[in-house]
Amino acid sequence: MKLQHSLGGLENLGPVNLDTRVFVQEWEKRIFGIHTVMMAESAHLDEALPRYPVAALPTTFRETWTWASLRTGAEAMQPFEYFKYRYYEKWLMGISQFFVDRGYVAAGDLERLTAHYRQLPGAPLPQQPNPALKTQIAAYLDRGDSGLRPAPAARRFAVGDTVRVADPAAVDHTRLPGYLRNKKGVVTEVYPGAFAYFVSTGPDGLDGPMPVYCVKFDAADIWGAALCEPHTTIYADLFDPYLTHSLEGQA
Amino acid sequence: MSSLFAYDDDREAASAARVRALEALLIEKGVLGSDSVDAVLAHFDTVAGPFNGARIVARAWTDPGYRQRLLEDTPKAIAELHFPLGMDGAEGEHMKAVANSATVHNLVICTLCYPWPVLGLPPYWYKDPVFRSRGVREPRAVLREFGVPVAAGVEVKVWDSSAQIRWFVIPERPADSAHLSEEELAALVTPEAMMGVALVPSPVP
Numbered sequence: 001m002k003l004q005h006s007l008g009g010l011e012n013l014g015p016v017n018l019d020t021r022v023f024v025q026e027w028e029k030r031i032f033g034i035h036t037v038m039m040a041e042s043a044h045l046d047e048a049l050p051r052y053p054v055a056a057l058p059t060t061f062r063e064t065w066t067w068a069s070l071r072t073g074a075e076a077m078q079p080f081e082y083f084k085y086r087y088y089e090k091w092l093m094g095i096s097q098f099f100v101d102r103g104y105v106a107a108g109d110l111e112r113l114t115a116h117y118r119q120l121p122g123a124p125l126p127q128q129p130n131p132a133l134k135t136q137i138a139a140y141l142d143r144g145d146s147g148l149r150p151a152p153a154a155r156r157f158a159v160g161d162t163v164r165v166a167d168p169a170a171v172d173h174t175r176l177p178g179y180l181r182n183k184k185g186v187v188t189e190v191y192p193g194a195f196a197y198f199v200s201t202g203p204d205g206l207d208g209p210m211p212v213y214c215v216k217f218d219a220a221d222i223w224g225a226a227l228c229e230p231h232t233t234i235y236a237d238l239f240d241p242y243l244t245h246s247l248e249g250q251a
Numbered sequence: 252m253s254s255l256f257a258y259d260d261d262r263e264a265a266s267a268a269r270v271r272a273l274e275a276l277l278i279e280k281g282v283l284g285s286d287s288v289d290a291v292l293a294h295f296d297t298v299a300g301p302f303n304g305a306r307i308v309a310r311a312w313t314d315p316g317y318r319q320r321l322l323e324d325t326p327k328a329i330a331e332l333h334f335p336l337g338m339d340g341a342e343g344e345h346m347k348a349v350a351n352s353a354t355v356h357n358l359v360i361c362t363l364c365y366p367w368p369v370l371g372l373p374p375y376w377y378k379d380p381v382f383r384s385r386g387v388r389e390p391r392a393v394l395r396e397f398g399v400p401v402a403a404g405v406e407v408k409v410w411d412s413s414a415q416i417r418w419f420v421i422p423e424r425p426a427d428s429a430h431l432s433e434e435e436l437a438a439l440v441t442p443e444a445m446m447g448v449a450l451v452p453s454p455v456p
Contacts, residue, residue, distance in 0.1 A: 130284025
């Protein structure tokens with residue numbers, strides 16, 4: 001198992017952070033912006049539901065970059081390291097490495113220029129506006145990248161069914177919260193249509209458009225009655241491959 | 252910021268220089284324009300933000316029929332308010348609202364997902380691994396730390412979405428607010444209230 005997949009329920013972490021700021025340092029805005037521009041010019045968008053003309057964009061970026069890319073990177077971190085870095089620090093590390101690995105940026109150039117801006121924090125950025133990309137960014141933020149697709153012919157579960165959460169192999173990336181593995185719950189909603197995720201997760205199970213269900217869990221069934229707070233219900237939206245019939249998978 | 256992730260100035264300066272170097276190189280290489288990052292940030296200052304969610308909540312407080320429609324078909328009810336743009340933009344494609352009441356308190360805690368168009372960008376507390384770890388195990392203890400004690404008889408519902416559905420909470424309307432306009436009501440609603448970690452206080456007389 002991977003720690004990043006199983007954050008739910010970890011103990012001894014101390015008090016929660018109450019900071020309501022979105023960005024706790026000015027620099028964090030820039031890496032958030034870079035990531036969002038990458039999503040807005042991602043190569044996969046020419047097949048997204050709103051068909052974006054990304055192939056014709058005046059950009060040298062010819063990669064697929066989605067939330068799955070960023071999440072896969074965070075899930076690949078050594079778990080102790082994962083906890084050592086603040087949220088946007090992880091983004092900065094992952095995105096910098098991506099551009100180096102894909103050959104867009106030379107590691108040496110990045111180091112040299114970092115030293116330059118360290119010396120002269122106010123030194124300007126190159127001025128090279130890109131109006132067509134700006135238009136695409138606005139279009140992407142307005143219209144999104146919905147995973148909703150037509151409903152499948154049949155669904156395996158209906159409202160009221162008791163289900164058991166699957167326990168697939170832990171691979172590079174998952175959308176299954178670890179604390180729900182093998183737990184029993186009841187379907188409370190079958191969402192209309194089917195939802196595609198950005199990538200296939202292989203043996204983990206996500207692939208193509210999938211039904212999504214809302215499943216209700218009694219906290220006592222997850223943590224044990226003596227170890228959880230009373231009168232607590234957990235609802236989780238789960239992709240179809242993460243559910244099994246309640247008798248399957250029982251010990 | 253708790254001390255856990257408050258770093259010395261040197262570490263922050265190093266990150267600031269690195270991100271500036273990265274942005275400069277990406278502009279040089281034609282991956283970004285020099286106006287691209289600012290275009291993203293401006294969108295979240297003016298178009299997508301918690302001011303949208305606050306308007307939706309205020310309407311639900313003042314119009315019981317709207318509240319009902321919002322709970323039954325959230326995207327359709329949001330569309331009724333004629334925001335300058337569809338609220339189905341990035342990260343808001345599939346919205347669901349749940350309502351707090353005298354008997355139920357809702358807490359939203361999806362791992363790495365947040366409804367951008369309605370609530371804007373996620374605040375730090377929401378992304379912090381401590382909240383995500385403890386929220387599903389001991390939501391009442393977490394809520395107490397946020398200053399929201401939940402009575403023993405009230406059911407706590409935790410919404411953990413790792414699929415593409417984005418949840419938000421319609422908090423309870425504060426007492427002594429009958430005289431307020433919809434706009435004044437909206438001004439009372441915070442992102443925290445719409446994620447379930449804050450109550451909406453009565454207006455200061």
